Amino acid sequence: MSERPTRVPRVRAPELRGRGWLNTEGPLSLGELRGRFVLLDFWTFCCINCLHVLDELREVEEKYDGELVVIGVHSPKFEHEADAAALAAAVQRYDVRHPVLDDPELVTWQAYTARAWPTLVLVDPEGYVVAQYAGEGHAHAVDALLADLREEHRAKGTLQPGDSPYVAPSVPEGDLRFPAKAVRLPDGHFLVADAGHGAIAEVDADGALVRRVAEGLDQPNGLCLLPDDVAAAVGYEVVVAETVGHRLRGLTLATGELRTLAGDGHQWMQGDGTVRLSSPWDVAWHDGLVWVAMAGIHQLWTLDPRTGEVRVAAGTTNEGLLDGPLADAWLAQTSGLVPGGDRLWVVDSETSSLRYVEDGALHTAVGRGLFDFGFTDGPADEALLQHPLGAALLPDGSVAVADTYNGAVRRYDPVARTLGTVATGLAEPSGLVVDGDQLVVVESAAHRLTRVPLGASARASGSAHTTQRPVTDVAPGTLEIVVSFEPPPGQKVDDRFGPPSQLLVEATPPALVREGDGRGTDLVRTVLLDATVGDGVLHVAARAASCDEGGGEGAACHMHQQDWGVPVRVVEGGVSRLELPLSGRS
Structure with missing residues (x-):
């Protein structure tokens, strides 16, 4: 190390x-x-x-x-x-x-x-x-x-x-403040996660406030209505993803009572031995369980409301776009979930992608990676989104996507594998609900719900972008990656119970790194780059633990962690050493 x-x-x-x-x-x-x-x-x-x-x-x-x-x-x-x-x-x-x-x-x-x-x-x-x-x-x-x-x-x-x-x-004043998601109630009203007010609100079909069902939440986002038989058995009808509060809450609509289903208000960190959560962003009922978009650690979790069991369902905590078996897949700040038959549709905001869970694996419908985004319609492998946060299943089996940073609603056809545009000019749409022949859009930055006809169509701008971050020129051949770490004052690296650090190195495309990728415990790694690939992104994930120097009962230990996505270009004359500071005093 x-x-x-x-x-x-x-x-x-x-x-x-x-x-x-x-x-x-x-x-x-x-x-x-x-x-x-x-x-x-x-x-x-x-x-x-x-x-x-x-x-x-x-x-x-x-x-x-x-x-x-x-x-x-x-x-x-x-x-x-x-x-x-x-x-x-x-x-x-x-x-x-x-x-x-x-x-x-x-x-x-x-x-x-x-x-x-x-x-x-x-x-x-x-x-x-x-x-x-x-x-x-x-x-x-x-x-x-x-x-x-x-x-x-x-x-x-x-x-x-x-x-x-x-x-x-x-x-700003108003009934809603930065609403996040909504669900339709049986009487035609809507339940809204009123994130800016820390509340759950009920509004009528026109979006007018009926009542505040519950208050005192810390930025709620996702809402999930349980099936009637499950709700009757557990005593509440709605699961709420309390994002900043790092909790899942159960809400009883008649009384406004909130109960904590999972999480203790503290963020989950690597090495945490308790069942804590990390910024749950959305929840959806699928295959007999509540699925949770655990945005803070790039995973999908499940909650069984009948037993209270919470478990990891997909993702390694590494941030990126990698398909495959659920246990090995990479996600990136999943922020929207919608069930559709045997599939669970997944909106990954940081890779600007629409993905789905099916047959024990994660698949990508639209999206290219962490640094590519845009506003382009057409075949799925050419289409682009920009930081989408929500989705809804349409009556014809297609998927509407709240394309948040494009201010648009898009439609993905899973049969034709094409992406089109339904509506534009929206203020950060973050949630979608189907209501008859209309789509109810949660316009978060406009603090309102807006209706869009399902048959509407618009044109995408046809733009494509790559995140404008400085590219690091690296020399062909071997590259030394050094993650520097210095414990805080009064703490030390403690390896009595095993290696106190971990380093993961991967690349996009994978062929960029010929040797030296994978996981290890040393914070220094030498990798062999393939000059014929030319450029790509090095994905480096590191963590290191430190504990109080005195030790003993009550000693505090802390985990320091970070993922880097470093755009690189392999050229003669580039650097042969890449230093990434995790924690250090100058």
């Missing part, structure tokens, strides 16, 4: 540059923040790991209020995320409580050599970079380092607390 941190000469933090600012009165500079710690959070609002980091940093922000300024640097992956209005909506949707720099051209991203979403960079009160972290699960490490450095800078007189530059945005 490697414990080598990323060590560089003491350097000034590059200035913050972008298109504009949110959650603050005016542009901020590192110069005016001198005297305080600054934590830069490089994020993009499609990324579930980034949303996890927003939540885990809240306690750190509160603890060091006045001494620490957190700044979100929004560096978009998808074209839609580069839209200023879409970013402003996302900042409200996810309750971001610090200033945000809008960096659509990745100017500040590149200045700090970020390689992954999310990436954290800590700048000290004198304006120097002191640490960098990739992935989630680092809040305790940031806390420990701040505690050490705070005393050092207090003694030097360089820590000068000040007022927060954060200014809260105005909150």
